[in-house]
Amino acid sequence: MKREAFIAARHERWQRFESLLEALRSGRKDAQALEALPELPRLYRHVCQDLALARRRMYGRELVERLNLMALRGREQLYRAQSSYLAQVRQFFGADFPRLVREEWRLFWICSALFLLPLVGVALLAHSRPDLLYAVVDAESIEQFEAMYDPAGKLAEKRGAAANVRMFAFYIRNNVGIDFRIFASGLAFGIGSILALIYNGVHFGAVAGHFLAIGYEEELFVFVAGHSSWELVAMVISAVAGMRLGSLLVAPLARSRSRALVEDAPRCLRLLLGAAAMTTLAALIEGFWSAQPLPASIKYAVGALMWLLMIVYLWLGGRRRAA
Numbered sequence: 001m002k003r004e005a006f007i008a009a010r011h012e013r014w015q016r017f018e019s020l021l022e023a024l025r026s027g028r029k030d031a032q033a034l035e036a037l038p039e040l041p042r043l044y045r046h047v048c049q050d051l052a053l054a055r056r057r058m059y060g061r062e063l064v065e066r067l068n069l070m071a072l073r074g075r076e077q078l079y080r081a082q083s084s085y086l087a088q089v090r091q092f093f094g095a096d097f098p099r100l101v102r103e104e105w106r107l108f109w110i111c112s113a114l115f116l117l118p119l120v121g122v123a124l125l126a127h128s129r130p131d132l133l134y135a136v137v138d139a140e141s142i143e144q145f146e147a148m149y150d151p152a153g154k155l156a157e158k159r160g161a162a163a164n165v166r167m168f169a170f171y172i173r174n175n176v177g178i179d180f181r182i183f184a185s186g187l188a189f190g191i192g193s194i195l196a197l198i199y200n201g202v203h204f205g206a207v208a209g210h211f212l213a214i215g216y217e218e219e220l221f222v223f224v225a226g227h228s229s230w231e232l233v234a235m236v237i238s239a240v241a242g243m244r245l246g247s248l249l250v251a252p253l254a255r256s257r258s259r260a261l262v263e264d265a266p267r268c269l270r271l272l273l274g275a276a277a278m279t280t281l282a283a284l285i286e287g288f289w290s291a292q293p294l295p296a297s298i299k300y301a302v303g304a305l306m307w308l309l310m311i312v313y314l315w316l317g318g319r320r321r322a323a
Helices: 003-026 031-056 061-103 105-128 130-135 139-149 161-185 191-214 217-224 228-250 257-290 296-316
Strands: none
Touching: 003 031, 003 061, 031 061, 061 105, 061 257, 061 296, 105 130, 105 191, 105 228, 130 139, 130 191, 139 191, 139 217, 161 191, 161 228, 161 257, 191 217, 191 228, 217 296, 228 257, 228 296, 257 296
16 A cells, blocks of 8 residues: 555544544543543554554655654553543542442441341341241251351361352352342332342341351351451442432432432442442452461451451541542
């Protein structure tokens, strides 16, 4: 291809790339610049390819220098955008998310009560009536639970690295899935999230009470000590997001329901995103730490530390920035 044909075939694309770079450099935030922003990586790759072709085909120093300058400017803007995204992620998890949780404190404590009261009540009842577990969990699952938490069972053995990775992946898929289901069920006017919290409280309470009755409580509590804080609170926050979403359908506050959902749904989704991140952290701890055969005192100390860190994070995160 001749030099003139090469330039003519790519001139429009180069102009678009240069106009986008100029908009980003000047800080312009008009609709056209924002709409074109996702094109930046693709256009940058094309310019780099054109630069390589111009050099190899010796299309002249002037064209090579122009393309090289475009590529350098594109690289600068591209990595600046990536840095901005990382800053936004740090801002969200370091400040915005804990502030969102604190702003929903009423729903948070309501959801906590909906989960904890059934858990404690059923645990006490199941301790005196171990057969109660069979009304909540099928017999096959009970056998698996008892085999897992048997003092001489699998938890007493050291798990390999490959098994840790498999369990980490399983916990993410299972536990984050629970968070999403609790949230999505809130679309049923918030009732689904309420029922999901009560069900999980009954389920966990029945298991805990059963294991207390058969003498497996130490293995159970030692295993869950490290990750329970992040996992259980994340489940409650997912229900908060779901109930808030459901409340918009019940009481949209002088707005149409569709408008209320459009305006407030991003807030609910941000709560869910933060809860999913907490559950992922819990899965990391559960996969690589909880099953390690270490003294119970160490496991309980780490568990207490995790609860303290989680409380401090949600209570103090973002306060200085807000002030």
